[in-house]
Amino acid sequence: MDGTNPEHRNPGVDIKNWQLPQNLRWSFQHIADFLPTAMISRGQGPASVFPVALRDLDSVPIPAAWPAEPPMSVGSVMATTDTDGWMLMHRGTVLAEQYFGDLSAGAPHLLMSVSKSLVGAVAGSLCDSGLLDPEALLTSYLPALSGTGYDGATVRHLLDMRSGIEFSEDYLDPRAEVRMLEQAIGWADPDSAGPIGMYTFLMTLRRKWEHGGVFEYRSCESDMLGWVCEAAAGAPMPMLLSHLVWGKLGAEFDASIGIDQYGTGMFDGGINATLRDMARFGSLFLNEGSSPTGERVLSRKWIHETLAGAPDSRAAFAQSPGDNRMPGGMYRNQMWFPYEGNDVLLCLGIHGQMVYINRPAQVVAVKLSSWPLPQDAAKLFGTLRAFDAIAAVLSSETPAASQAFLPLFGVPGREHPLAADSEPRTSA
Numbered sequence: 001m002d003g004t005n006p007e008h009r010n011p012g013v014d015i016k017n018w019q020l021p022q023n024l025r026w027s028f029q030h031i032a033d034f035l036p037t038a039m040i041s042r043g044q045g046p047a048s049v050f051p052v053a054l055r056d057l058d059s060v061p062i063p064a065a066w067p068a069e070p071p072m073s074v075g076s077v078m079a080t081t082d083t084d085g086w087m088l089m090h091r092g093t094v095l096a097e098q099y100f101g102d103l104s105a106g107a108p109h110l111l112m113s114v115s116k117s118l119v120g121a122v123a124g125s126l127c128d129s130g131l132l133d134p135e136a137l138l139t140s141y142l143p144a145l146s147g148t149g150y151d152g153a154t155v156r157h158l159l160d161m162r163s164g165i166e167f168s169e170d171y172l173d174p175r176a177e178v179r180m181l182e183q184a185i186g187w188a189d190p191d192s193a194g195p196i197g198m199y200t201f202l203m204t205l206r207r208k209w210e211h212g213g214v215f216e217y218r219s220c221e222s223d224m225l226g227w228v229c230e231a232a233a234g235a236p237m238p239m240l241l242s243h244l245v246w247g248k249l250g251a252e253f254d255a256s257i258g259i260d261q262y263g264t265g266m267f268d269g270g271i272n273a274t275l276r277d278m279a280r281f282g283s284l285f286l287n288e289g290s291s292p293t294g295e296r297v298l299s300r301k302w303i304h305e306t307l308a309g310a311p312d313s314r315a316a317f318a319q320s321p322g323d324n325r326m327p328g329g330m331y332r333n334q335m336w337f338p339y340e341g342n343d344v345l346l347c348l349g350i351h352g353q354m355v356y357i358n359r360p361a362q363v364v365a366v367k368l369s370s371w372p373l374p375q376d377a378a379k380l381f382g383t384l385r386a387f388d389a390i391a392a393v394l395s396s397e398t399p400a401a402s403q404a405f406l407p408l409f410g411v412p413g414r415e416h417p418l419a420a421d422s423e424p425r426t427s428a
Contacts, residue, residue: 010034016189021372024351025084025101028110028370031258031272035187038265040255041242048250048280048292052094062389077386081369081379082352084109085275088365088387090394092283092292097275106253108272109368112349115257115271116222118245118281120334122229122237123159124302125244132232134159138224141231149207150224157211158225159333162316166208167218169322171350171374177205178219185260187270198223198264214319215331219268222334226267237265249284250293251277269349275366282355282364285335285345306333307342314340325377338384346384350374354383361391 011026014034018027031037058075078086078098087097103109111118126132132141134156139145141155149165157163168176182188184201202224226237233240238257246255255277258270280292285306289298310316313330328340336346347355352369365387371379 015187019188024370024372025082028084028351028368029103029107031108031110031270032256036259036261037256037270037272038236038238038259038263040238040246040257040271042249042251042254043242043247045247045250045293047252050089050092050094050276050279050292052097054097055095057088057096057390060386060389060393062385065385072382072385074386074390077382078367081367081383082371084368084370086365086367087275087279088363088390089279089283091362091398094279095394099275103275103368105276106274108253108256108274110269110353111271111273111278111368112269112351112353113219113222114278114347114349114353114355115267115269116219116334117347117355118241118271119222119226119229119237119267120159121245121281121284121298122240123155123225124298124306124333126229126232126240128299128302132229138228141228144203148203149205150202152207153211155225155228158221158228160310160313160316161215161217161221161331162212163218163221164207164209164211164213165205165218165220167205167220169217169219181220181223185264185266187258187260187266197262198260198266199227199262202227213316214321215313215316216320217322217324217331222268223266225334226265236263237267241271245281245297246277248293248295248297249277249280249291250295251280253277275368278355278366278368279364282347282357282366285357286359286362286364302333306335307345309337309342325381344388348380352376352379352383354380356384356387358387358391361395363387363391363394365390 010033013023013027017023018034058073060074062072083100084103085099088095123132127134132155136155138150138153138155145151150163153163169178170176171178181201183190184196185198202220205220229240230237253274255271255273258266283292284297285303288300289296289303291297309330309332313332314328317330326338330337336348338344338346343358343360345357351374352367352371354367356365367383
């Protein structure tokens with residue numbers, strides 16, 4: 001840290017105020033300055049290198065979602081959605097890479113719930129190796145869960161967020177479980193008994209309905225998944241992430257993960273990484289599980305099972321008690337599918353973190369942000385539409401590619417999820 005640069009100085013940020021809107025841009029880029037973290041090593045191999053052919057994507061227009069919508073472009077979306085940085089690759093070539101404020105190519109940024117997809121990849125690798133069985137009961141790996149709310153749940157229930165655990169993801173409610181979890185691990189100033197640690201907190205959660213029912217977005221599912229992965233592999237998550245995922249990507253930089261007072265990772269939202277390295281991660285889902293260096297990270301079987309979902313994945317998603325505003329979509333293996341079919345999949349995090357993968361268009365895009373509010377449907381779907389619009393343009397320019405992907409929100413007759421109601425409600 002350069003103490004001579006006023007922009008780099010800690011503006012009085014600590015666990016009491018780091019999530020205030022005015023502090024987010026700084027805090028998301030300096031987590032290690034006020035919270036404990038553990039390194040996720042990139043290993044010793046060379047970084048993968050992408051060809052670069054920068055072009056003007058800011059001027060790409062976004063099809064109107066409803067008749068009265070003002071004209072929008074990719075550039076206008078990026079300028080109005082608290083962007084810290086974004087980039088886009090097409091067929092492995094970087095077409096756009098922009099940084100705003102103090103973010104730079106080598107600076108890590110908090111990924112929030114995009115971290116879930118990385119933990120999901122660890123679980124996938126362990127399933128590929130036979131160390132983890134997605135259909136096994138959690139108690140077969142963690143006998144201490146017997147008699148807790150998670151008794152009777154399986155690894156698959158965690159992967160798809162279909163346990164019956166009671167857990168509120170209402171970020172604006174200080175008494176919601178998602179906020180109580182932060183207090184329990186020392187990520188927020190405790191207002192009662194004080195921090196107790198991630199594992200102890202998870203064991204206090206109770207079941208509200210039978211496991212294996214509808215999808216409900218809950219961060220505790222990813223935290224429990226991380227704990228199970230550690231038990232199955234006999235190693236801590238930073239080591240698993242390094243050996244199974246990060247060290248195989250050809251990453252440029254080490255990543256890091258926030259930890260609790262006992263050294264346990266904040267699996268659901270604590271990973272910090274750079275824009276380019278997250279593009280490398282996204283490319284796994286274009287390359288059938290292989291990294292940009294050609295090293296196998298996830299099996300083709302795991303990728304294909306992720307894309308296919310379970311026979312009832314979309315029905316479980318449609319019946320969710322939350323309003324996800326993704327009609328026809330699903331959630332599978334810690335990944336979002338916002339549309340019918342499996343053309344597009346997402347890693348999503350609150351305050352505007354996104355990894356976008358469009359398989360027919362062979363596009364990977366990443367956006368790191370610092371929205372003032374945790375959830376903002378207009379900014380989320382605006383970003384999604386921007387990347388869809390670019391993918392459609394690139395597909396039209398490459399006739400040899402598979403059938404061009406058309407942005408669903410630009411198709412006449414398809415209602416945009418914000419057309420009737422602009423209140424931000426989408427979870428991620």
